Amino acid sequence: MPNTSDILVIGAGIIGVTCALELARQGLKVQVLDRQAPGRGASFGNAGHLATEQVFPIADLSILKRLPAMLLDPMGPLRLDWRYLPRALPWFTRLLLNLRPAPFAGTVEGLRQLNQASLPAWQRMLASIGHSELLHLQGSLLMYEKPESHTALQALQQRMRQQQVAVEQWRADQLHRAAPELDRRAQGGLFFPETGHFIDPYTTLLAVVEAARQAGVGFIQSEVLAGQVLADSVTLQTAQGQLSSRRVLIATGAHSASLVKSLTGVQVPLDTERGYHLMLPNETGRLPFAVTSFERRFIMTPMAGGLRLAGTVEFAGLERPPNHERAWQLLRLSQGLFEQALDAEGATPWMGFRPSLPDSLPVIDQACGGRVLLAFGHQHLGLTQAAATAELVGALAAGRPAPERFRVDRF
Numbered sequence: 248m249p250n251t252s253d254i255l256v257i258g259a260g261i262i263g264v265t266c267a268l269e270l271a272r273q274g275l276k277v278q279v280l281d282r283q284a285p286g287r288g289a290s291f292g293n294a295g296h297l298a299t300e301q302v303f304p305i306a307d308l309s310i311l312k313r314l315p316a317m318l319l320d321p322m323g324p325l326r327l328d329w330r331y332l333p334r335a336l337p338w339f340t341r342l343l344l345n346l347r348p349a350p351f352a353g354t355v356e357g358l359r360q361l362n363q364a365s366l367p368a369w370q371r372m373l374a375s376i377g378h379s380e381l382l383h384l385q386g387s388l389l390m391y392e393k394p395e396s397h398t399a400l401q402a403l404q405q406r407m408r409q410q411q412v413a414v415e416q417w418r419a420d421q422l423h424r425a426a427p428e429l430d431r432r433a434q435g436g437l438f439f440p441e442t443g444h445f446i447d448p449y450t451t452l453l454a455v456v457e458a459a460r461q462a463g464v465g466f467i468q469s470e471v472l473a474g475q476v477l478a479d480s481v482t483l484q485t486a487q488g489q490l491s492s493r494r495v496l497i498a499t500g501a502h503s504a505s506l507v508k509s510l511t512g513v514q515v516p517l518d519t520e521r522g523y524h525l526m527l528p529n530e531t532g533r534l535p536f537a538v539t540s541f542e543r544r545f546i547m548t549p550m551a552g553g554l555r556l557a558g559t560v561e562f563a564g565l566e567r568p569p570n571h572e573r574a575w576q577l578l579r580l581s582q583g584l585f586e587q588a589l590d591a592e593g594a595t596p597w598m599g600f601r602p603s604l605p606d607s608l609p610v611i612d613q614a615c616g617g618r619v620l621l622a623f624g625h626q627h628l629g630l631t632q633a634a635a636t637a638e639l640v641g642a643l644a645a646g647r648p649a650p651e652r653f654r655v656d657r658f
């Protein structure tokens with residue numbers, strides 16, 4: 248294997264490849280290592296939503312009341328594999344502690360900062376690689392069906408406005424004009440004009456990979472097993488032998504904790520929120536933008552290859568096989584949302600590992616005197632935040648400090 252890079256990026260998900268491109272453009276010699284072909288992790292099948300409006304962590308105090316009912320429903324939007332509970336308990340404890348007012352406000356501030364930087368960063372990156380067409384900036388909608396949801400959505404709108412999120416309240420007639428295929432029982436919703444969706448997250452990732460190759464980045468398929476930081480270099484043990492470089496970047500998504508421990512000695516409380524999608528290849532043109540159902544808690548995104556139904560959170564760790572019933576449950580959830588039922592012929596299920604830290608913020612930082620850069624833990628927002636993360640990692644590599652909120656020593 249070639250052994251001559253300035254920086255080895257471990258992980259060819261959307262975070263790793265956007266960072267690799269950014270670093271190569273700084274004149275660094277970059278190689279990317281992944282045990283699979285690029286883009287086969289969580290970045291392959293996400294919902295494609297540029298979700299800059301999501302400035303609140305997924306859990307808040309209101310979830311505590313709903314939690315028992317949610318956990319007892321095996322097909323509900325949130326599922327815990329009870330066998331996994333002992334492993335997940337420390338993570339849940341930290342999550343609960345982060346719901347206290349001060350840490351919660353810190354999370355919102357961090358998400359807001361990163362999300363505000365996300366759209367312009369993606370626009371710069373896509374324009375620079377000649378693929379602006381992959382991002383459709385037509386907004387997105389959070390719709391509701393039950394009249395009693397109106398008050399909750401009004402409160403949410405208020406809280407979002409306080410965080411400078413662009414949000415409009417839509418009545419039923421506005422909603423049906425914009426998305427006429429939606430069933431008449433849709434009462435209205437919140438529309439986010441400054442959001443959008445990628446028409447294919449995987450194609451987007453491959454476009455970044457291609458641009459990175461053209462900028463001189465090498466891609467190697469090999470698993471990194473462990474590593475060691477030396478005085479002037481970093482050595483990685485890979486499935487195919489040893490590699491060394493001046494620096495490494497750990498961008499292995501939900502799989503990052505063991506590598507971070509091996510290389511830096513730091514224990515990060517990273518877990519995975521497993522999520523599912525069901526891709527409906529015959530469903531093109533049903534929706535003009537991504538639509539999330541407030542009550543049913545899943546998203547439907549119009550993509551080049553059909554309509555993608557996505558969502559659900561499952562705590563079951565990295566080893567258990569997928570439960571694709573949860574992906575098919577998304578189809579059942581869609582029933583009644585459209586005037587005419589969706590066509591599920593040829594539908595394909597998928598599961599991916601969201602990399603989640605208990606305060607809902609990523610780690611974007613460096614350790615070991617700058618020999619090890621870190622970019623992981625983007626939970627539900629890794630696609631949204633990838634280009635902005637790449638710019639922050641580029642700044643780190645150029646010697647500028649990490650933003651405080653994303654530091655690895657905050658735990």
Ligand SMILES: Cc1cc2nc3c(=O)[nH]c(=O)nc-3n(C[C@H](O)[C@H](O)[C@H](O)COP(=O)(O)OP(=O)(O)OC[C@H]3O[C@@H](n4cnc5c(N)ncnc54)[C@H](O)[C@@H]3O)c2cc1C
Pocket residue numbers: 257258259260261262263280281282283284285286287288289290291292293294295296297298469470471472498499500501502503506521522523524557558598599600601602622623624625626627628629630631632
């Ligand atoms: C159902 C679902 C819907 C989602 N919807 C959205 C959305 O609409 N918008 C949004 O912004 N985000 C969304 N997300 C979240 C987003 O997909 C993730 O945050 C993002 O993909 C994480 O990217 P990553 O590069 O960190 O991880 P990954 O894409 O998982 O990449 C990590 C890579 O590291 C490699 N790797 C791991 N360990 C090793 C090792 N030891 N050696 C070598 N290689 C290794 C893996 O093979 C993998 O390719 C969604 C996620 C899911 C599951």
